[in-house]
Amino acid sequence: MSTVTATAPSADSRTALIQLLIAELLIGSVGVFVHESGQDAITSVLFRCVFGVVFLLAWGWARGLFRGLLGERALIRSAVFSGVLLVLNWVALFAGMQRSSIGVATMVYHFFPFVVLGLAAAFYGERSRVADIGWTAIAFVGVLCSADPFKLLRSADSGYLIGVGLTFVAAVLCGASLLLSRRISRERPFAVVLIQCLVGVVMLAPFADYAKVMLPGAHWFWLAGLGLIHSGVCYVLFYSSYPRLQVATIAVLAFIYPVVALLLDYAVYGHTLAPVQSLGVALIVLGTLGVNLKWRWRLRAQPARA
Numbered sequence: 001m002s003t004v005t006a007t008a009p010s011a012d013s014r015t016a017l018i019q020l021l022i023a024e025l026l027i028g029s030v031g032v033f034v035h036e037s038g039q040d041a042i043t044s045v046l047f048r049c050v051f052g053v054v055f056l057l058a059w060g061w062a063r064g065l066f067r068g069l070l071g072e073r074a075l076i077r078s079a080v081f082s083g084v085l086l087v088l089n090w091v092a093l094f095a096g097m098q099r100s101s102i103g104v105a106t107m108v109y110h111f112f113p114f115v116v117l118g119l120a121a122a123f124y125g126e127r128s129r130v131a132d133i134g135w136t137a138i139a140f141v142g143v144l145c146s147a148d149p150f151k152l153l154r155s156a157d158s159g160y161l162i163g164v165g166l167t168f169v170a171a172v173l174c175g176a177s178l179l180l181s182r183r184i185s186r187e188r189p190f191a192v193v194l195i196q197c198l199v200g201v202v203m204l205a206p207f208a209d210y211a212k213v214m215l216p217g218a219h220w221f222w223l224a225g226l227g228l229i230h231s232g233v234c235y236v237l238f239y240s241s242y243p244r245l246q247v248a249t250i251a252v253l254a255f256i257y258p259v260v261a262l263l264l265d266y267a268v269y270g271h272t273l274a275p276v277q278s279l280g281v282a283l284i285v286l287g288t289l290g291v292n293l294k295w296r297w298r299l300r301a302q303p304a305r306a
Contacts, residue, residue: 013244016240016241016245017241017245017249017253019240020237020238020241020242020245020249020250020253021253021256022237023233023237023238024253024260025256026229026230026233026237027257027260028257028258028259028260028264029229029230029264030261031097031261031264031265032102032268033225033226033229033230034094034097034098034222034226035097036218037222037223038219038222039209039212039213039219039223040095040098041090041091041092041094041098042091042204042207042209043204043208043212043213044094044226045094045200046200046201046204046205046208047213047223047224047226047227048090048197048223048226048230048231049087049197049199049201049204049227049231050201050227051223051224051226051227051232052200052227052228052230052232053194053197053198054228055227055228055231055233056190056193056197056232056235057194059190059232059236060191060194065188065191066190066194069188069191072188075184075187075188075191078180078181079181079184079191079192079195080199081180082177082178082180082181082184082192082196083177083197083198083199085173085174085176085177085180086173086196087196087199087200087204089171089173089177090170090200091204092167092169092173093166093167093170093174095166096108096163096164096165096167096169096170097163097167098163099160099163099166100160100163101265101269101271102264102265102271103261103265103266103271103273104146104148104163104164104167104277105163105164106261106262106265107142107143107147107281107284108146108168108171109167109170109171109174110143110257110258110284110288111140111143111168111171111284112170112171113175113288113291113292114136114139114140114175114287114291115171115172115174115176116175116179116182117136117291118136118175119175119176120179123179124179129294129296130297131290131294131295131296131297132290132291134297135287135290135291135295136287136291137287138283138286138287138290139283139284139286139287139288139291140287141280141283142279142281142282142285142286142287143284145276145277145280146277146280147164147277147280148274148276148277149276189235190235190236190239193231193235197227197231247292247293251288251289251292251293252289254288255288258281258284262281
């Protein structure tokens with residue numbers, strides 16, 4: 001008699017899972033690095049791009065990832081355009097974090113996957129399932145809840161309102177950038193990220209506040225971390241693990257990022273979520289999983305009476 005045994009995950013899949021887990025844990029700390037750097041949003045993003053370029057150039061050169069890149073003009077043009085949107089997204093996100101809080105900004109920002117869905121339907125004719133529209137609506141309600149609508153109506157100052165608005169703008173810009181770079185990044189992902197960081201250096205160099213940043217101090221550690229860790233190590237781990245994992249696994253592990261951000265916001269700065277914000281977190285999680293895991297809405301038919 002033959003027996004059938006469950007196949008254990010391969011060593012390659014386990015390695016990819018660990019890589020993605022580490023990447024999500026690391027990226028969740030980006031808000032702390034921005035805050036502790038003590039710089040304005042534009043200066044923070046500029047040096048994130050500078051140190052990111054240093055890491056990606058060294059990594060790509062060592063592994064031969066950029067051979068023939070200069071001849072791929074269509075890829076470069078697309079990467080430059082998407083890079084403009086990505087850099088503006090980072091500036092808006094960091095500015096939003098500084099005006100609201102790391103936790104609130106992170107949750108509002110996680111509406112960006114649904115922006116990708118909407119833009120793909122509007123500009124590329126990609127049809128969405130009816131169920132996806134429902135999950136998107138649930139997630140959008142979650143975004144509104146995560147911004148603490150009671151605080152917005154009762155006692156929020158203009159800075160908090162601007163912070164939430166900037167974060168929502170960042171989500172839209174991120175979604176647009178991801179949509180534009182989605183196809184080209186499948187071919188040469190590290191080249192695309194390098195070009196996007198180079199675009200950030202060129203865009204923001206004239207507008208950074210050098211008087212403060214050029215002084216010696218601990219802020220250099222945090223700025224270097226933004227580039228080397230969050231634009232370097234994290235991207236290497238993300239792009240190395242994605243091809244070897246199922247979409248369901250990636251979708252679930254993606255929530256490590258906001259969870260880590262919320263925990264750090266509480267542990268380091270004492271910020272807690274109001275009950276309505278916790279509801280918002282749950283709705284965003286539910287909506288995102290519904291879209292990524294292709295959940296369907298099922299209505300049970302009532303049995304006919306005799």
